[in-house]
Amino acid sequence: MTAHSDVPRSRRERPAKPALTRAGIVAAAVAIMRADGLGKVTMRRLARELDTGPASLYVYVRNTAELHAAILDELLGAVEAAPGGGDWRERLEQVLTSYTAVLFRHRGLAKAALVARPRGEHYLRLIETLLALLDEGGVPPGQAAWGVDLLLQYATATAAEHAPGDGDAEVAREEWDAVAGALRGASAQTHPHVAGLAAELVSGRPETRISWGFRALIDGILHTPLPEGDTGDTRN
Amino acid sequence: MTAHSDVPRSRRERPAKPALTRAGIVAAAVAIMRADGLGKVTMRRLARELDTGPASLYVYVRNTAELHAAILDELLGAVEAAPGGGDWRERLEQVLTSYTAVLFRHRGLAKAALVARPRGEHYLRLIETLLALLDEGGVPPGQAAWGVDLLLQYATATAAEHAPGDGDAEVAREEWDAVAGALRGASAQTHPHVAGLAAELVSGRPETRISWGFRALIDGILHTPLPEGDTGDTRN
DNA sequence: ACCTGAACACCGTTCAAGT
DNA sequence: ACCTGAACACCGTTCAAGT
Numbered sequence: 197m198t199a200h201s202d203v204p205r206s207r208r209e210r211p212a213k214p215a216l217t218r219a220g221i222v223a224a225a226v227a228i229m230r231a232d233g234l235g236k237v238t239m240r241r242l243a244r245e246l247d248t249g250p251a252s253l254y255v256y257v258r259n260t261a262e263l264h265a266a267i268l269d270e271l272l273g274a275v276e277a278a279p280g281g282g283d284w285r286e287r288l289e290q291v292l293t294s295y296t297a298v299l300f301r302h303r304g305l306a307k308a309a310l311v312a313r314p315r316g317e318h319y320l321r322l323i324e325t326l327l328a329l330l331d332e333g334g335v336p337p338g339q340a341a342w343g344v345d346l347l348l349q350y351a352t353a354t355a356a357e358h359a360p361g362d363g364d365a366e367v368a369r370e371e372w373d374a375v376a377g378a379l380r381g382a383s384a385q386t387h388p389h390v391a392g393l394a395a396e397l398v399s400g401r402p403e404t405r406i407s408w409g410f411r412a413l414i415d416g417i418l419h420t421p422l423p424e425g426d427t428g429d430t431r432n
Numbered sequence: 433m434t435a436h437s438d439v440p441r442s443r444r445e446r447p448a449k450p451a452l453t454r455a456g457i458v459a460a461a462v463a464i465m466r467a468d469g470l471g472k473v474t475m476r477r478l479a480r481e482l483d484t485g486p487a488s489l490y491v492y493v494r495n496t497a498e499l500h501a502a503i504l505d506e507l508l509g510a511v512e513a514a515p516g517g518g519d520w521r522e523r524l525e526q527v528l529t530s531y532t533a534v535l536f537r538h539r540g541l542a543k544a545a546l547v548a549r550p551r552g553e554h555y556l557r558l559i560e561t562l563l564a565l566l567d568e569g570g571v572p573p574g575q576a577a578w579g580v581d582l583l584l585q586y587a588t589a590t591a592a593e594h595a596p597g598d599g600d601a602e603v604a605r606e607e608w609d610a611v612a613g614a615l616r617g618a619s620a621q622t623h624p625h626v627a628g629l630a631a632e633l634v635s636g637r638p639e640t641r642i643s644w645g646f647r648a649l650i651d652g653i654l655h656t657p658l659p660e661g662d663t664g665d666t667r668n
Numbered sequence: 669a670c671c672t673g674a675a676c677a678c679c680g681t682t683c684a685a686g687t
Numbered sequence: 688a689c690c691t692g693a694a695c696a697c698c699g700t701t702c703a704a705g706t
Contacts, residue, residue, distance in 0.1 A: 249672050310592050315614040320623060327625035341632035346645055353589035356546050378551040387556060389563035396577035404659060409582055416652030423640060475680060485691050
């Protein structure tokens with residue numbers, strides 16, 4: 197076992213351990229996510245998969261949040277950039293629905309996107325597409341710029357909230373029933389409006405509500421002028 | 433040290449270890465959050481603080497997510513339910529701003545609220561207040577019911593996104609600069625709309641943008657009728 | 669420059685056993 | 688019923704040392 201030296205192994209005897217690259221790391225991360233959910237995309241698991249130690253990954257990725265954002269931008273390649281027929285509103289809603297669909301497949305990704313915005317090429321292309329459609333609809337440029345933020349945030353937050361959990365569908369159902377129950381159980385004395393609207397508060401299929409939300413948002417963006425004298429980048 | 437037995441300690445010699453209750457657990461959790469941020473509100477830390485083992489907490493709290501939601505409902509007691517002057521739109525914006533302010537103090541809480549909606553009495557009162565104001569403004573009931581969801585989600589998502597991190601302000605600044613840089617660096621050839629609107633995409637103080645968002649949302653809610661024939665609770 | 673093993677300082681949750 | 692110690696199965700990130 198010790199003194200006997202094996203015949204030197206050919207370099208390609210088994211799939212040669214590929215050199216680490218950022219692209220390779222992100223690809224492996226996507227694979228883990230598809231197989232076991234984003235919750236399993238940890239530095240340690242990823243390192244194991246790539247046959248190295250976790251410390252090695254920090255050469256290419258700053259931290260776990262950046263890794264998740266990179267995964268999302270990768271998946272955003274599947275968002276249709278040039279939707280089919282209909283007027284600009286309909287095509288706008290199509291693009292947003294397509295974006296939402298990507299996030300719906302992975303709730304964890306939506307949560308990540310709310311905190312660490314992706315900033316890869318796919319995300320940039322998505323913004324370009326949305327701005328072009330708003331422009332086509334005659335939305336004033338300033339409102340379009342701020343509106344894109346509103347639309348993407350709504351889509352992302354909705355996915356973070358309503359997408360089937362990375363884990364337990366049972367638990368999600370229970371959660372929802374509990375919330376609905378709390379609303380329906382509201383006293384007509386102390387909470388007359390809640391009691392009166394209990395049914396409406398929980399009505400509608402998720403897709404129907406999301407679609408209504410997009411239309412309300414687009415309408416508001418179109419009709420709400422920006423405040424005057426605050427166009428400089430004075431953030432913080 | 434070993435054989436010598438101390439005088440039996442009076443029960444109230446030091447603040448007697450209080451019996452565990454759900455209220456006491458939530459109160460301790462709030463205290464930890466105020467002192468060290470939500471990130472430190474873990475089952476283990478909480479147990480240490482309450483001088484017990486983590487397993488004991490599971491008698492009163494289902495899991496960490498439920499604990500965080502309970503903390504939020506507690507803090508929601510500070511949201512002003514009866515805002516001062518102005519018309520209904522202004523008062524509506526006041527309530528929403530007050531809600532946002534609570535979340536802004538703890539970004540982690542906003543993230544938690546997106547996933548596990550609180551459902552305590554304070555949250556219920558907030559919904560009642562919002563519905564009453566929308567009703568006063570003549571918003572059709574169905575639109576008001578769905579609109580409340582839209583408004584709260586926007587406020588919550590904005591806080592999750594823009595609130596100063598539980599941790600590093602430095603890192604947040606870097607993040608923002610990176611995003612702004614990516615937008616400003618967009619090529620006028622490949623991304624004409626982004627390039628043309630780079631300044632507007634990142635302009636405005638956060639409060640200004642949030643306020644504009646609230647107004648756009650309210651306008652959209654007011655003018656967008658619900659789709660017909662989808663008022664039943666057909667979720668899933 | 670890149671890669672690594674090992675370590676530091678933690679997690680959530682469950683279980684069998686006690687009171 | 689409530690409470691507990693101990694265990695299971697993990698985490699992210701940093702560091703000094705190697706190549």
